[in-house]
Amino acid sequence: MAKGAFKGGIHPHDRKAATADMPIAWAPVPEQLILPMSQHLGAPCVPTVEVGQHVVRGEIVGSVEAFISAPVHSPVDGLVKAIGPCLTAGGTRVTAVTIVPDAEQDLDAYRAVAADDSRGMVKAAGIVGMGGATFPTTVKLSPPADSPVNTVILNGCECEPFLTCDHRLMVESPERVVDGARKIAALVGASRVVICVEDNKPDAVEVLRSVAGDDVEVRSLPTRYPQGAEKQLIWSILEKEVPHGKLPAATGALVHNVATAVAIADAIDKGKPLTERVVTVTGAVARPGNYRVLLGTLVSDLLEYAGGTVGEVGRIIAGGPMTGPALASLDVPVAKGTSGIVVLAAEEAAPAVEDDQPCIRCGRCSEACPMFLQPYAIANHAARQDWNVADQYSPLDCIECGCCSYVCPTSRPLVQLIRLAKAAAMAKGVKL
Numbered sequence: 001m002a003k004g005a006f007k008g009g010i011h012p013h014d015r016k017a018a019t020a021d022m023p024i025a026w027a028p029v030p031e032q033l034i035l036p037m038s039q040h041l042g043a044p045c046v047p048t049v050e051v052g053q054h055v056v057r058g059e060i061v062g063s064v065e066a067f068i069s070a071p072v073h074s075p076v077d078g079l080v081k082a083i084g085p086c087l088t089a090g091g092t093r094v095t096a097v098t099i100v101p102d103a104e105q106d107l108d109a110y111r112a113v114a115a116d117d118s119r120g121m122v123k124a125a126g127i128v129g130m131g132g133a134t135f136p137t138t139v140k141l142s143p144p145a146d147s148p149v150n151t152v153i154l155n156g157c158e159c160e161p162f163l164t165c166d167h168r169l170m171v172e173s174p175e176r177v178v179d180g181a182r183k184i185a186a187l188v189g190a191s192r193v194v195i196c197v198e199d200n201k202p203d204a205v206e207v208l209r210s211v212a213g214d215d216v217e218v219r220s221l222p223t224r225y226p227q228g229a230e231k232q233l234i235w236s237i238l239e240k241e242v243p244h245g246k247l248p249a250a251t252g253a254l255v256h257n258v259a260t261a262v263a264i265a266d267a268i269d270k271g272k273p274l275t276e277r278v279v280t281v282t283g284a285v286a287r288p289g290n291y292r293v294l295l296g297t298l299v300s301d302l303l304e305y306a307g308g309t310v311g312e313v314g315r316i317i318a319g320g321p322m323t324g325p326a327l328a329s330l331d332v333p334v335a336k337g338t339s340g341i342v343v344l345a346a347e348e349a350a351p352a353v354e355d356d357q358p359c360i361r362c363g364r365c366s367e368a369c370p371m372f373l374q375p376y377a378i379a380n381h382a383a384r385q386d387w388n389v390a391d392q393y394s395p396l397d398c399i400e401c402g403c404c405s406y407v408c409p410t411s412r413p414l415v416q417l418i419r420l421a422k423a424a425a426m427a428k429g430v431k432l
């Protein structure tokens, strides 16, 4: 294994060419926005507005007093039309605030957040991990006292196939990315800042290096999925393993996504709340692109703006195809963690064989697993609901990257079975 290279991983075709050169463009203001009160890990927000109330862009519409949470703001000036349950991309039903935008909108204006310090500004702006993790950012900016952070790693790898939203952000706003990285380092007292980009994005590496000073390293890493996973990235840069059951901060590293870094810079400098994000819309659509989308825009509206789907659709995914959920409905809103809408054509979505077949013990899943697990063993015991034995193979260490399912020649639903084993282990109180 090459120095700094993580174990396992795969090389799927990156499928990024359709949107890699597409500049970020605003998607239109839709007829209504549906804002889930839970767009983050942690305590769901409680609506702070009433039906019939007029709100302005940037005004809080949902919040809760909890350390692990993030407030939700209105992305538009508009009228609260409804408060009630909505379906999310992940398939859950949560409370949501529906807003009908006013006819006239000035998207350059917003109600700025206010707080006593930078960390408070990030919390007030409702920022969460925008790479898909959706963990409230303020919590990550407050590492335990016994785990000081000395290295900030900015994740610009964007290792998921199809997605190019982070790529475009780095190419178009390199100063904001670097500024965000410096602000994170200042907040946690880190002396080293490394921005990581896979080597299939040389233009991003070049432009970032052109604006980064001596205090910010820009590293080009081999293109290999899941290069951008937190533990794999820490290994690639520091050659340190996150200890079993510990937070990444235990290695002295803190990892943030590049889009999150830009949101942090905007919150601290401009008081800007998180009300929109860049979403890659690609695959079997008429006009693939990178769109700046108001949070709460329905996937159906976004796809319509992208010209609609083309040909026979097999599956539509929120996020990247390796980890994103397949959508059961298009009437789900774009949320803080929605990095992409990927439309897979019928022939792409079809499994290699009609149905999954028994495991032939070829071992490919173990070779591909970047977490040193034996996916076939966890999955085979989970399939028999033999949870106690499945626990012995550490299912809670699985990062659900999907590498095992990708390489399995018999199309075993490995990740799905491992998720069942994880749920069973957590229900029993098994600790990492």
Ligand code: SF4
Pocket (backbone or CB within 6 Å): 365, 368, 369, 370, 371, 372, 373, 374, 375, 397, 398, 399, 400, 401, 402, 403, 404, 405, 414, 415, 418
């Ligand atoms: S077992 Fe989990 S971590 Fe390992 S390859 Fe499969 S999904 Fe990834």
Ligand code: SF4
Pocket (backbone or CB within 6 Å): 358, 359, 360, 361, 362, 363, 364, 365, 366, 375, 376, 407, 408, 409, 410, 411, 412, 414
């Ligand atoms: S890759 Fe599939 S067939 Fe091969 S050992 Fe793993 S589960 Fe079994």
